Amino acid sequence: ETGVTQTPRHLVMGMTNKKSLKCEQHLGHNAMYWYKQSAKKPLELMFVYSLEERVENNSVPSRFSPECPNSSHLFLHLHTLQPEDSALYLCASSQDPAYNEQFFGPGTRLTVL
Amino acid sequence: KQEVTQIPAALSVPEGENLVLNCSFTDSAIYNLQWFRQDPGKGLTSLLLIQSSQREQTSGRLNASLDKSSGRSTLYIAASQPGDSATYLCAVRNAGNNRKLIWGLGTSLAVNP
Numbered sequence: 001e002t003g004v005t006q007t008p009r010h011l012v013m014g015m016t017n018k019k020s021l022k023c024e025q026h027l028g029h030n031a032m033y034w035y036k037q038s039a040k041k042p043l044e045l046m047f048v049y050s051l052e053e054r055v056e057n058n059s060v061p062s063r064f065s066p067e068c069p070n071s072s073h074l075f076l077h078l079h080t081l082q083p084e085d086s087a088l089y090l091c092a093s094s095q096d097p098a099y100n101e102q103f104f105g106p107g108t109r110l111t112v113l
Numbered sequence: 114k115q116e117v118t119q120i121p122a123a124l125s126v127p128e129g130e131n132l133v134l135n136c137s138f139t140d141s142a143i144y145n146l147q148w149f150r151q152d153p154g155k156g157l158t159s160l161l162l163i164q165s166s167q168r169e170q171t172s173g174r175l176n177a178s179l180d181k182s183s184g185r186s187t188l189y190i191a192a193s194q195p196g197d198s199a200t201y202l203c204a205v206r207n208a209g210n211n212r213k214l215i216w217g218l219g220t221s222l223a224v225n226p
């Protein structure tokens with residue numbers, strides 16, 4: 001397994017469900033990111049982790065809860081989401097959070113009913 | 114506040130044409146600029162990264178140029194192929210302490226056989 005992987009690739013959930021998105025990077029990077037991509041909007045940076053410490057939280061609602069147990073894994077825990085949260089959620093990693101190229105996973109297509 | 118605009122929003126060309134995608138940004142104080150490709154429903158693949166001190170980068174049939182003073186970058190694709198069909202995204206990383214990536218909305222390219 002190489003690069004950045006994300007599971008599941010597709011997720012349909014009700015507003016009362018709790019689910020988690022998983023991201024794993026096999027690049028030896030120290031920084032990981034969650035992005036939200038909605039139709040007709042630029043990518044929105046949600047969270048940045050550097051060496052397992054959250055270094056950036058861009059005013060994301062508390063119904064999204066990130067977790068970074070180690071530098072290779074990143075989770076996004078979801079609860080009581082709204083239909084407008086339906087989007088493609090992308091994970092990325094880079095050597096460090098400030099300077100370098102980011103490498104993206106394939107994304108999780110989330111639909112909230 | 115940095116804003117990134119990509120023109121055109123969509124482009125359809127016959128196979129074999131050379132084409133140019135445009136990206137403009139409002140603040141010339143950038144650290145670097147990156148072009149990505151996104152296939153439908155999938156993650157992003159980094160194509161080219163141009164540092165602020167560089168004028169262009171080339172990879173195969175792709176050539177990206179950067180003119181910081183005018184706030185413009187172009188992605189030139191030579192001898193286009195149907196496999197080039199995708200959305201092409203431009204992202205600018207600001208100089209200074211807050212080096213977020215600021216994203217354009219992308220150009221959706223269709224290369225017809």
